[in-house]
Amino acid sequence: MTTPFYISPEQIMKDKADYARKGIARGRSAVVLQYDAGILLVAENWSPALHKISEIYDQIAFAAVGRYNEFENLRIMGVRIADLRGYSYDRRDVTARGLANAYAQTLGTIFSSAGEKPFEVELVVAEVGDNAESDQIYRLTYDGSVADEHGYMVMGGQTEPINAYLESNYSAGQSVEDAVRTAVRALGESGQAAGAEGPRRMAANQLEVAVLDRARPKRKFRRLTRARLEEILGAAPADEPAPAPKSEDGERPPVGPEPPKPGSTDVGGSGGPAL
Amino acid sequence: MTSIHDGTGRVPAAFLAQGTSSFTDFLGSYAPELLPHRRALPAGAHVDAPHGTTIVAATFPGGVVMAGDRRATMGNLIAQRDIEKVFPADEFSCVSIAGTAGIGLEMTRLFQVELEHYEKIEGTTLSLDGKANRLSTMIRGNLGLAMQGLAVVPMFVGYDPESREGRIFSYDVTGGRYEETNYHSVGSGSLFARGALKKLHRPGMNADQVVRVTVQALYDAADDDSATGGPDLTRSIWPVVFVITADGAHRWSDTEVGMVVRSVVEERMTAPDGPHAAE
Numbered sequence: 001m002t003t004p005f006y007i008s009p010e011q012i013m014k015d016k017a018d019y020a021r022k023g024i025a026r027g028r029s030a031v032v033l034q035y036d037a038g039i040l041l042v043a044e045n046w047s048p049a050l051h052k053i054s055e056i057y058d059q060i061a062f063a064a065v066g067r068y069n070e071f072e073n074l075r076i077m078g079v080r081i082a083d084l085r086g087y088s089y090d091r092r093d094v095t096a097r098g099l100a101n102a103y104a105q106t107l108g109t110i111f112s113s114a115g116e117k118p119f120e121v122e123l124v125v126a127e128v129g130d131n132a133e134s135d136q137i138y139r140l141t142y143d144g145s146v147a148d149e150h151g152y153m154v155m156g157g158q159t160e161p162i163n164a165y166l167e168s169n170y171s172a173g174q175s176v177e178d179a180v181r182t183a184v185r186a187l188g189e190s191g192q193a194a195g196a197e198g199p200r201r202m203a204a205n206q207l208e209v210a211v212l213d214r215a216r217p218k219r220k221f222r223r224l225t226r227a228r229l230e231e232i233l234g235a236a237p238a239d240e241p242a243p244a245p246k247s248e249d250g251e252r253p254p255v256g257p258e259p260p261k262p263g264s265t266d267v268g269g270s271g272g273p274a275l
Numbered sequence: 276m277t278s279i280h281d282g283t284g285r286v287p288a289a290f291l292a293q294g295t296s297s298f299t300d301f302l303g304s305y306a307p308e309l310l311p312h313r314r315a316l317p318a319g320a321h322v323d324a325p326h327g328t329t330i331v332a333a334t335f336p337g338g339v340v341m342a343g344d345r346r347a348t349m350g351n352l353i354a355q356r357d358i359e360k361v362f363p364a365d366e367f368s369c370v371s372i373a374g375t376a377g378i379g380l381e382m383t384r385l386f387q388v389e390l391e392h393y394e395k396i397e398g399t400t401l402s403l404d405g406k407a408n409r410l411s412t413m414i415r416g417n418l419g420l421a422m423q424g425l426a427v428v429p430m431f432v433g434y435d436p437e438s439r440e441g442r443i444f445s446y447d448v449t450g451g452r453y454e455e456t457n458y459h460s461v462g463s464g465s466l467f468a469r470g471a472l473k474k475l476h477r478p479g480m481n482a483d484q485v486v487r488v489t490v491q492a493l494y495d496a497a498d499d500d501s502a503t504g505g506p507d508l509t510r511s512i513w514p515v516v517f518v519i520t521a522d523g524a525h526r527w528s529d530t531e532v533g534m535v536v537r538s539v540v541e542e543r544m545t546a547p548d549g550p551h552a553a554e
Contacts, residue, residue: 049398054395073291074291076290076396077290079392079395079396080289080392081290083298083391084301084302084305086388087385087388088306088309102286105285105286106286109285
């Protein structure tokens with residue numbers, strides 16, 4: 001009879017966290033920031049159909065990075081919770097805080113339950129209020145921890161250079177055009193264009209951009225169209241796509257598909273690229 | 276509220292389940308008691324609930340108008356003078372209810388959530404026919420209550436981006452869906468309203484002219500049907516009027532509708548039966 005190996009709880013949690021972090025680090029990043037009339041959500045996303053940013057309710061938006069099938073499930077969960085609550089109480093009773101709690105519970109329980117792999121996702125639930133002070137931005141990580149963010153936040157692959165750029169260049173109260181330019185420029189800090197110096201330039205078709213616009217009457221969520229983005233960013237040609245960031249140990253997993261090509265997005269598979 | 280927690284701290288599996296993009300289906304599996312038609316009335320029970328009455332709709336090139344009076348009745352009493360029976364279903368469509376007010380309002384609310392829920396989950400809106408069919412399903416679910424006297428007969432209108440025109444759908448209590456051309460009316464005053472629409476509505480009219488025609492039709496319905504409210508000049512309660520075009524559904528303000536109503540009433544001072552049909 002063999003004695004099973006003892007693994008300490010600390011080690012199990014650390015392994016799970018490392019696993020989730022590696023998965024998330026493979027994906028492309030997303031940025032959420034407050035501007036003068038609401039909240040702006042920008043993600044690097046090659047797919048025109050598979051969204052990383054979406055509407056949850058009147059004044060609430062969702063953005064996520066990581067494994068598509070997992071955060072898509074969470075997104076649908078959020079829409080169902082919000083619609084059920086709004087239908088059985090009132091539309092005003094649907095809050096980002098309530099949703100953030102539901103996500104925290106779900107992610108936390110999955111993370112700490114034995115025999116389940118943690119979700120490789122990082123997500124944000126943002127609610128636009130009557131003014132910038134009452135905006136709420138909740139960041140949720142794979143282990144169910146919640147943070148209340150202000151100003152700007154970055155999630156996904158190589159966040160350090162993006163964070164560093166925003167730290168020195170973000171200012172509160174920017175117009176939506178300036179905020180988009182700041183966010184896109186910041187996202188360009190991650191990954192280097194082939195043979196180019198400095199940050200990548202990104203074109204409208206590589207980006208998914210939406211706002212929660214305080215001024216809108218009921219449903220505040222609005223996507224910025226390709227044409228509008230080109231108008232803001234200028235129609236300069238984009239640099240070659242950077243290879244998707246590699247996992248921390250510098251190796252891609254032995255099995256799994258190629259890094260994402262423009263217009264293609266992998267939606268599952270072990271060790272595949274994350275969105 | 277129907278709690279979303281099941282005691283383990285985890286959101287119940289139904290919220291994460293694969294499959295439906297329909298809110299009604301989700302509600303049916305998770306909290307069926309919240310569906311409008313899940314009420315069991317004892318056999319032979321008679322419920323005296325307020326009724327809403329006349330709704331009219333008419334098309335014009337590139338859009339459609341829907342208007343409703345403001346009276347709710349309970350037997351021979353006026354239950355409410357300023358009830359609303361016409362609601363935006365989503366950005367490009369409106370739904371209105373004639374029949375049992377309580378159930379109709381609940382059904383409308385569910386229908387609104389249903390359309391928005393689909394849009395959020397799928398990232399695209401339903402086709403106009405898809406929306407009309409979803410409403411059909413909801414009425415069908417209510418047939419049991421309709422048999423006990425709690426019938427709801429809605430009308431659904433919307434702008435169809437594919438054909439670039441306004442379209443009108445009417446229903447019966449069994450959920451049967453019928454597309455109407457040019458104009459339609461439902462409710463107890465609808466016989467009179469339809470007569471007026473038939474005489475006054477012409478296919479080439481513009482939106483303003485059609486709004487005027489619907490106000491005329493509601494006036495005629497109120498003239499001959501006690502359950503339909505006429506324009507309340509002393510309290511300034513005007514019909515609810517929605518105009519739907521490619522720009523979306525837009526509710527006319529009280530000032531705009533008031534002006535039309537006052538001018539219609541003014542004409543009726545000298546010609547109580549309204550305008551004559553053109554020779």
